[in-house]
Amino acid sequence: MELTQDFEVGINERIQRDRALSEALLGEIDETLAEGEDSVAQELLRMLVVNTVGFAALSPSLSMTGDELKTALAHDAQTNPASLSDIASALKLALGVSAS
Structure with missing residues (x-):
């Protein structure tokens, strides 16, 4: 469902506006990512990057x-889980969120 x-x-x-979110x-x-739902993680990462630091600042x-x-x-990209994990780690660092 869209x-x-x-x-x-x-x-x-x-x-x-909501850092806790x-x-x-x-x-x-x-x-x-731990559950193997890479496409969900990818979409959430895209949404967070766009609405927080931006692609140019994180890259x-x-x-x-x-x-x-x-x-x-991108929605149709086949990005591997390790790369998604690296992006998540970089985003956490950029936002000052402790790694879990």
Whole structure:
């Protein structure tokens, strides 16, 4: 089921203003990766990166360009779990969230 535009906008706005939500979503990303739900983790990572630090700011810590990171987190990308975990770790560091 696809999310409606209003719902997506509301979630995006809440991520931007609610640090606790971002931290909870990072925890959820860890869980989804552990359970092998890579596509869910990828979508959550994309949403968090877009609404927090941005691709260009996060990409140098991953030794890639902003466009490469954007491509890695695209809806149709086949990004491996190790790369998703690296992106999650870099995002945690950028947001000052302790690694779990």
